Amino acid sequence: MMSEQRYKLHWITAVIETLKAVKEAIFPLIVLIFANGWRKGGTGLWYVDYLSYIIFGVLIIFLLVSGIIKWIRFEYWFEDDELRIESGLFVKKKRYIPFDRIQSLDYTEGIFHRPFQLVKVKVETAGSSSLKKAEGELTAITKEAANRIEYEMQAAKKRKKEAVNGVNELETKEIMDAMPVEEVIDEVIPSKKIFSMTNKDLLLLATTSGGIGVILSGVAIFLSQFGDILPYEWMFEEISAFIKFGILIVGIVVFLALLFVWLLSVGMTYLSHYGFTVSLEKEDIVITRGLLEKKRVTVPLKRVQSVSVNENPLRQLFGYANVVLHSAGGGVGDSSKINLFPLVKKNRLKEPLQEIFPELNLEEPNYKLTSRGRHFYYRIDFVWMLPVIGALSYFFFPYGLFSLAIIPIIIGMGLWQHRSAAIGLDGQQLTMRYRGIGLHTAYMMKKRIQSMEMRQSYFHKRKGVATIVTNVKSGIGVHHATVQHMEVEEAERLYDWYGGNKKAVDRQADKNVGERLED
Template structure:
């Protein structure tokens, strides 16, 4: 089977990345310092030009020497001129598929696609940074069909979308709620400060804007007007930012796979075989809890990165109403069963939390005793600060006790923990690769133990709770041993 070169636009894409990475160096050396006769500036220009030239040569050589082949069972990747290497990745190792279409890709009607494996190494993914839409569909179709043990030839086209069921698409109301829940309007403030700082370093704006600032604060109505204007701009910015990120969000599935698509300008797509889902996490921040929202994340053994970008696409829509989140899990993953009624920790677990030393409070109190800082004119305020910190520690431990829950439901385990934010972990027994039960001296006195589960992910996912009854820890260990009757070797 003849090896194919990568898409020729890959050279243009690499050149575009090179231009972005060197833009500010060119701006500084050839524009801002255009009249400088410094030897460092002069040689800096030479080094930059030589470096860029060598990078361009490397881009061309890379395209000429890197090739690939897809046969019925594996990817075959080739590179090198004199020292040639070949890398083979079986389709059976693919955990999930990530596709990202940036503005560059949309202009040239191409896309990028990454096939993630569960291998922990720099070569864990098969990544095509530039590929035609039809070629990406063909590749993904071959990988998906291979999961069904159906050999395909080079002529296979993409997958059929007719069997997909759409489970969720955000409405305008969902977008508005998401923009405020995600605090997107506040993102404008650091952007303005960063932009001002960068421009000030070049054009020294600080001295030029002092008069404008003095004029603004000299009148109360101007201050109020500016404040209202900034709020409106922040709200519009937050809603626009949220729309561009989640405006075309879609969760869908077919018989075998889950598909998540998002993005208006930069489009990202994620797909994973249902059988490859290692666990589910339902997370609620304090703001999401107030609005009755939750984020559902799928844990997989493959990483979620594509080139230089890290994708967050493993999340089912991050601002789902709680009840809808549970419904979607049942729809797309009927093999997973969520138990709404869970067990709480015994009261003695709260006491062991209270009497466990808090090193944060101890160190902070020692520092306060040493420096004895004054607060609001009160010279001996250090003990008040220490007492306030102790109350915060006690409150945090009480909330941790309140939110910690657990249950074993036949083949499933559910663990919930958190203080202000909460996280519910759900996994099947055959997806748990290791468990751990431990007891310290205080837990032995009170008949308690700590349990932990380990699931395949990147990085490996650890979940556990402390101070469960020792009887439950024993049941938990026996429950895991029953895994041997269910375990199947993953393809």
């Protein structure tokens, strides 16, 4: 079955690819812009004095030409139930993606897409990796072209399914080709809205997010990149002169700067999560979000390995939580860790989550830790805490004695972690609740758990306690759920449930044989 037509991307692709290349080369471009401004004097030769500007212009032209070539030389088509992509000028790259291997088609509408009614399509397969690009990416195509890809994929999968069931493949193809694209898609993928965020939820999410940390870390990276060329001496003189205005003025300026960064992070979070909606389309979860850049991410249900409900202390105080999915087989959309509900009231969490995962038991875990392992939650911290307190007290006496306040803080944190830990077993499901600073509740089905470890130190054995660590796939890595310092009998019960303790299983088998013989 040969392709009837080869398709090109929209011309705006050249602009997008150029801007993407400029973004990746932003650091050297900034250096070139400011290099002449920091030079003192001149050589009298214009091409030497303005060398950095000349290099900058040549580089921009090169990036523009590169973007145009990428657009001209890129084409895709459908052949033998595959999406085929060809690109490259001097080195031609060909990629053939079977439709039955495609897990999801993720759509993004950026500020350059919307005026032309375009979308960017990312093709995710089971072999996609969160550390690599998507299996295939179409930078800018019309929505009708995106629907065509969806149609070809659904039609190919249906033909394969019908062929497996013994239906004539040619007859199935003729029926599918005779149906309109919209009818095929609607027939195969019915959609049901499950969850959406209100403006109130969006504002609360934005104001309690950690976006300010991302901005400050970006500034730190920028400064580290230009540490050798920034005029620190001049900056130090200016700051010293500014400090002379007084502590109050400096404090006000620092406060306003931090307020500006915080407001910037609030705005970025609000815009990126605007219109956040979760829908269920047959065997897929579909997440749409964004105002300036609208994204549509598809998460196949069969790739979800665990569901985690996370509560940081601030949000927990107001009764809010965050629900995260860990997905196997590589990155889905932005990451293998998917924010299913970025912010949701804890008492309204059960209904939408149960609708997506009806097999999950979302009740609180019923087994809480006893006092046997309580002191392990804070005792180990004294290993590093006492030397630090001793050094501070000695070298900064008497003010160093204030470091003694660390002791009740550490003990209080340990008691809080011990009180929060819990375990729940319900048939084939394991629920683990544990706390670092935030509270985490992980719901895992036995068939999804990759491995389980029971750890015991020498001191654990003396007190009869152990730590259980469960591992589930998350992208190409592993997500760990850990409950520490529980009673060893409970740890062995969990280990036996998972099938790790062969001796216990053998003992139970021998007991069953003996009971049958007695009968």
